[in-house]
Amino acid sequence: MTIEVIFWTQIASIIGFVVALFILYRLLVEQKDATIQLQKENIAYLKDQLTEAKSQSPDVLAQKLASRVKLFEDEVKRLDEDKTSTQEQIKAKEAELSRAREEAEELTKKVLHARELLSDFLCPHCGAPxxxxxxxxxxxxxxxxxxxxxxxxxxxxxxxxxxxxxxxxxxxxxxxxxxx
Ligand SMILES: [Zn+2]
Incomplete structure (x- = not known):
């Protein structure tokens, strides 16, 4: 093997090494980008979940239900006072009202159950965390x-x-x- 052949083989192997390194680097960068993208998506997803959880918290739900019950009660009263309204209309409203009440009772049970589960983490006397x-x-x-x-x-x-x-x-x- 002449000196020249050895020289070119070495150059080729160095170039090959650099190319391999470059490809590996590209792969790593792409993977990192993908990971960052995935994390961003995860964060966005979690934020959505949090917003949803906030709007679904027992307090908000209870408030919504309470105002619905109040609304139905008012309507039933109004229909009752209004002499032109029919018996069917009143019955339908009363049925809606009792459904809303049942929902409210169901929710109260759930809140109580949640409190029970939490009781281990709250002071039994004053409820301090x-x-x-x-x-x-x-x-x-x-x-x-x-x-x-x-x-x-x-x-x-x-x-x-x-x-x-x-x-x-x-x-x-x-x-x-x-x-x-
Ligand atoms: Zn206490």
Whole structure:
């Protein structure tokens, strides 16, 4: 093999290497762009979900239902007072009203259920939110054997504290309430 052949083979392999590197780089950039695009879409989707959740929150729903019930009640009253309205019209309105009431009752049940689920995270006295919940276990010697003892610490923003099921801190809000 002449020097010249070796030289050109080396040049070719260097060019090949650079081309491969460039392709790899392009691929990576494209992948990154795709990932960013995907993230953007995810964020947009989550924002939509959040807006929807906000408009569907129990409070907003309850308000909507309450105003609907009020509207129906007014209408039934108006129809009742209006001597020209027929019995059928009144009956139809009353049926609508009772449907709206049922919906409102259903919603109240759901809200109560949600509160029940949340109760673990709220002070049982005043409803203040959970400030801290920590678990830790320690090894103690018991009758010559090593056993793990689990400790649970729960604290609420109002000062109510529970350590291993025992009340260690009082709820400031309920103390204030009972003293006044
Ligand atoms: Zn409390």
């Amino acid at each position: 959970l400030a801290e919940r920590a678990y830790h276990s320690e090894s103690v010697e018991y009758q010559g054997r090593e056993i793990d003892v689990d400790h649970e610490y729960t604290a609420f923003e109002c000062g109510y504290e529970i350590i291993d099921g025992e009340i260690k801190g009082k709820c400031k809000n309920s103390v204030a309430k009972t003293s006044t």
